[in-house]
Amino acid sequence: AQTVTQSQPEMSVQEAETVTLSCTYDTSESDYYLFWYKQPPSRQMILVIRQEAYKQQNATENRFSVNFQKAAKSFSLKISDSQLGDAAMYFCAYRGSEKLVFGKGTKLTVNP
Amino acid sequence: NAGVMQNPRHLVRRRGQEARLRCSPMKGHSHVYWYRQLPEEGLKFMVYLQKENIIDESGMPKERFSAEFPKEGPSILRIQQVVRGDSAAYFCASSATGQGLGGYTFGSGTRLTVV
Numbered sequence: 001a002q003t004v005t006q007s008q009p010e011m012s013v014q015e016a017e018t019v020t021l022s023c024t025y026d027t028s029e030s031d032y033y034l035f036w037y038k039q040p041p042s043r044q045m046i047l048v049i050r051q052e053a054y055k056q057q058n059a060t061e062n063r064f065s066v067n068f069q070k071a072a073k074s075f076s077l078k079i080s081d082s083q084l085g086d087a088a089m090y091f092c093a094y095r096g097s098e099k100l101v102f103g104k105g106t107k108l109t110v111n112p
Numbered sequence: 113n114a115g116v117m118q119n120p121r122h123l124v125r126r127r128g129q130e131a132r133l134r135c136s137p138m139k140g141h142s143h144v145y146w147y148r149q150l151p152e153e154g155l156k157f158m159v160y161l162q163k164e165n166i167i168d169e170s171g172m173p174k175e176r177f178s179a180e181f182p183k184e185g186p187s188i189l190r191i192q193q194v195v196r197g198d199s200a201a202y203f204c205a206s207s208a209t210g211q212g213l214g215g216y217t218f219g220s221g222t223r224l225t226v227v
Contacts (some may be wrong), residue, residue, distance in 0.1 A: 001150075037218075044202060045218035091154055099145060099168060100205070100216055106170040 004094050006103035014111050020067075021077045023092030023104045024079045032066065034075045039105070040088040048090070051075065057104035061087045082110050116206050117186075118219035125226050130190040131188070131198070133222045137206030144187045145216060146179060149201040161187060194226045 004027045014020035025034070036048040051059045051068050058066050063080045084091055087110045092103040117136040125131050136142050147155040148171075160168040161181035172179065176194075181187040191198055192216055201223045205216035 043221050043223075045203060045205075045221075047217075099157050099160055101157065102147075104154040 002029070002032075002094050002096060002098075002101050004092050004101050004103035005057060005063060005107050006092055007029070008106045009104070010107045011111070012109040012111060015024070015078070015084060017081055017082055018078060019082055019108065021079075021090050021092075021108070023075045023077070023103055025073050025075065027073070027094065029096040034066075035093040035095070035100070036064070036075075036077045037091045037093060038086075038088045039091060040085075043076045045091075049077065079108075084110050084112060086110050090109075096112045116204055116217050116219035117172050118184050118202075118204050121220065122221060123222055125194050125224065127226055128193050131194050131224055132225075133189040133191075133202050133224070134186045135189070135204030135206075135210075135219060137204075138217050141206035141217070143207045143209065144181050145205045145207075146189050147203045148207065149152075149203060149221070151166050151200075155203060158189070161197060167214075175220040191224075194224070196226050199224055199226045 005024045007022055032053045034051045038046045038048050038100055049059050049064050058068050065078045067076045086097045089105045089107050090107045094101045116138055119134050144161045146158040149155045157171040159172050159179045164183050176192045178190045201221045203218055203221045205218045207216050
């Protein structure tokens, strides 16, 4: 079974600074997708960014980018120019041939 | 084009009562997934359904929990004889395909509190 590990239960960053959230996963599949979801206090699950495993190029969405290291099974999220509205729980997720599997999350605090 | 609609948003039940959680997928989506989120935890898979079929229920507790996705109407997650440990946020998600492309679209969740 696939597993997703987020080793940082909590992180903090100063407004306008950059922060990187870590994620590793375990799988024997070769085709899969990786995602980062944001969950603000409203509890809504918001898709931040996704990466197809067959693509070598790292995905980027405005201030959010990933560092995808397929051989190392690592998928970190970088948030640049952090804003107060970025404060939330961030979940890394994996989807291969079966259902979406989540890590336990990282709580991000943004300090003004 | 409404997203995934879950209701109710909040549900309070006494121990021993039944809880019914509803989920209407996005238009055009025929795959529905239910997840449970305990406090300070990530989302745990419960069940995956297509219209009138349960595809994967490997995350469902063996007793008291059931799910359905009828030909007409929303998907229902039913919890019989609720206990305090069932208190959690229950999320529904939908997708257009059963595998591969894209992530899921999530609803806003139902927060169940058992008193």
